[in-house]
Amino acid sequence: MKWWSGEYKLDANGKPTKKKRYDSASGSEDGIPFQDKNQAYIYGLDRESDVRNRRNRRRPDDPLGMIDYIDKWFGEGNLRINSNRTNKSRLESVIKPYWAQWTVEDITPIDYDAFREYVTAKYSENYSKNILGLFKMLMDDAVVKYKLRDESPIIEHRRRGIYRKRQTRRVKKRLPIQAVHQIATNAHAVWGYTGWTYIWTIAFSGTRPPGEMYGLQRGYCSPYWPASEPDSDVREEAEQRYKSLHAMRIRYQTYVADKKPVLAAPKYDSWRTLVIPPFLDEMHGAQLASHAKPWAFLSVTGRPLLGTNFDRNYWYPIRDGAKERNSGPRYARWARPEMPAVPEMAGEDIYRLRHWAKAKLDEAGDIPRVAVEARMGHELPGVEGTYSEVTVAMEERIVEYLQGVWEKEVVGAGLWTPPSPMPIPVDLVNAAPPLFSGLPVLEYE
Incomplete structure (x- = not known):
């Protein structure tokens, strides 16, 4: 029996294609062959349930560290020279040192919240925004492009507490x-x-x-x-x-x-x-x-x-x-x-x-x-x-x-x-x- 794992085949460059990647089995998880068609059918239903409930992602035997992942992500980027230079500076000076001991899978929403508080407390509003935006790109690609996580640790919460108007733009001096x-x-x-x-x-x-x-x-x-x-x-x-x-x-x-x-x-x-x-x-x-x-x-x-x-x-x-x-x-x-x-x-x-x-x-x-x-x-x-x-x-x-x-x-x-x-x-x-x-x-x- 075969079932779709929810993943796609990779091309020669390691990038996902439009072709579905199927898993197959001739026996149960303990290695004993299926005794009949009904047993294989039930096994397939369980796998489809894993896909629907996002339990199907293959977990690597050797989890990918954030440093290695950042290098891979940056190396495969297709940006202008100026953008590459800016991103490299932000990755090397802020993101890499902070997450050096982490793997991609280990980062939780609580960990991200701590990182966000650290960045916003240490750097200017504009620089913090750029750092957090770059980290979001890393996590989004880890989920969608590289299938290293089930979901991003960045969760946008609805506003809580007393409303404070955010200054979205600096008031310019009048220039006659x-x-x-x-x-x-x-x-x-x-x-x-x-x-x-x-x-x-x-x-x-x-x-x-x-x-x-x-x-x-x-x-x-x-x-x-x-x-x-x-x-x-x-x-x-x-x-x-x-x-x-x-x-x-x-x-x-x-x-x-x-x-x-x-x-x-x-x-x-x-x-x-x-x-x-x-x-x-x-x-x-x-x-x-x-x-x-x-x-x-x-x-x-x-x-x-x-x-x-x-x-x-x-x-x-x-x-x-x-x-x-x-x-x-x-x-x-x-x-x-x-x-x-x-x-x-x-x-x-x-x-x-x-x-x-x-x-x-x-x-x-x-x-x-x-x-x-x-x-x-x-x-x-x-x-x-x-x-x-x-x-x-x-x-x-x-x-x-x-x-x-x-x-x-x-x-x-x-x-x-x-x-x-x-x-x-x-x-x-x-x-x-x-x-x-x-x-x-x-x-x-």
Whole structure:
């Protein structure tokens, strides 16, 4: 007689397939052969009962230790380099040391509760959340993928006791456009016209700093794109769609992994086209005309931003202000005037400008949510995300609104704007060098 054990056959790599794994027996558990068909039938009913009541899991003779299981789980992961590096750090520094003496089977809900209390007491709220989320992935895979446990030790209990509202998000300081303008003005003092354009690009496009900004290439900026798009299908479609609009393409991000520069897909594979207002297109044209290198934004010394200590040498003086400085005679030290601090940005990361970009679009009140989220590189969940799409009319409204914000709140308010660094070439497309591909490219599924 045969019965299904509730498990599936494994492929050559040890991963479950869709083929059921059957157990069989020609005798009872004590080794004596079945005396008749009825005895075998009753034995089979008992095995089916084990399956229904989840008593059928094979228990290994040598229980798997947590250290070995974590190494196996991590080795079979298919994540980006950055995610692998982050997960490895959390596993090595917190999870492995705590569970070093445990086997996968031995962990009970009480043991997990003790671990959760230990983590939340020792680490920050955000780090604790990430650690516990990673441990949950380990336990879920131990149950579903590797069949090492019957169920996860992580049990979500209903709330008990006095209700206390949980702070789900940090309240941001109000950031008026005057503060953003001061950031851009300071950036111009530190970094020239490149800094001025860099700040306004984040604020009016919502591009993710630093990766997507570092990885923005000349050919994907609005003065050249979509004519410079290497994919013919994407280029033809974009040329039809953006005949009367300026647009830039987010195609890559750059970061350092294992001490090497990497050119990779943007976060969450969020390739996207961003329509931009005319004033920003003009800024990009002037900025790109000031140099002939492949990256859109360069350091003060004309090198890729990826190799700089951006926070120390650029962002902190821009955000916190600095005293007047004269040029140094012995090394690359450029003169700059005194810069005021921007109180609204005190302690903030440059990523705050991306949040400002989202809030500014929300202020319009008539730009559909799907268009705003798509611009930020997000996907709407559920039915709304499945059936919604960004239309040209929505993108035209975004351009109209953002151009109006610039003209009314910056130019119309009499805020300072710098002169263009040099005349813009007439034929920008033909003047553009080929797209840069000098960094190793990592492709992901």
